[in-house]
Amino acid sequence: xRTEDYKQLINDRIEYFDKDxxxxxxxxxxxxxxxxxxxxxxxEVAGEDGGWFVSCTTRSGxxxxxxxxxxxxxxxxxxxxxxxxxxxxxxxxxxxDINGRLIKKTDMDKHYVVTPQDIIKFCEEKGxxxxxxxxxxxxxYNEDSIGKYVIYHSGEYDGKFGSVIITEINGTTGDVEKVIxx
Numbered sequence: 001x002r003t004e005d006y007k008q009l010i011n012d013r014i015e016y017f018d019k020d021x022x023x024x025x026x027x028x029x030x031x032x033x034x035x036x037x038x039x040x041x042x043x044e045v046a047g048e049d050g051g052w053f054v055s056c057t058t059r060s061g062x063x064x065x066x067x068x069x070x071x072x073x074x075x076x077x078x079x080x081x082x083x084x085x086x087x088x089x090x091x092x093x094x095x096x097d098i099n100g101r102l103i104k105k106t107d108m109d110k111h112y113v114v115t116p117q118d119i120i121k122f123c124e125e126k127g128x129x130x131x132x133x134x135x136x137x138x139x140x141y142n143e144d145s146i147g148k149y150v151i152y153h154s155g156e157y158d159g160k161f162g163s164v165i166i167t168e169i170n171g172t173t174g175d176v177e178k179v180i181x182x
Contacts, residue, residue: 004062004064007091009091010066010092010094012094016074017053017055017074017075017076022053030045031043043056044056052072052077053071054068056068056082061131062084063130063131064082064116065085066079067080075099076096079093080092083116087137088137089108090108090116091108092107093106111147111171113171114172118174119149123137135153135154136153146172147171148171148177150166150167151166151169160179161181162181162182165181166179
C-alpha cells in the first residue's frame with residue numbers, strides 16, 4: 001500500500017479539462033476509465049451536452065484519490081483529495097470562480113486530531129483491506145461538531161463477521177465508539 005502525503009497531491013492553481021481527449025472515441029461523453037503510467041487510474045465523466053466535467057485520479061496502491069470538477073468551459077471549479085472509493089474529503093478543498101480564480105479554501109481536517117494516516121494504520125492493524133472496493137472511509141464535516149470517522153467494510157472485525165461492518169471512531173481521541181455488523 002502506498003503511503004503518501006495527501007496534502008501534496010493538489011494545489012490552488014487553475015487547471016483545464018482536456019475535452020478533446022475525453023470525447024476522442026467517446027462521442028456520447030459516457031464515463032471513461034483508463035490506466036496510464038505506473039498504474040494510475042483515471043475516471044472521467046461529462047454532464048449532459050458537456051454541461052460539466054469530473055475527473056477522479058487514483059495512483060496504484062494509494063489510499064487517496066484526487067477529485068476535480070470543471071465547468072462547461074473546461075475550467076476548474078472544485079478540487080480536493082478524498083479517501084479511496086469515494087470516501088471522505090481530506091486536506092484542503094479548493095473552490096474557483098467561473099474564470100478559474102481561487103475564491104475559497106476550506107480545511108476539511110479542521111476538527112480532527114486523528115489523521116487519515118492514523119485511520120489507515122488502524123485499518124492495517126485490524127486487518128481491514130483499505131484498497132478493497134468494499135471498503136470506504138467517511139467522516140462528517142460540521143463547523144460545530146466533533147469529527148467522527150466511519151469505516152464501512154466487509155469481512156471480520158475482532159471476531160465478528162458481516163457483509164457490512166460499520167466502525168465509528170472519534171476524530172479527536174481515536175476511540176472506537178461503535179461497531180455494527182450486518
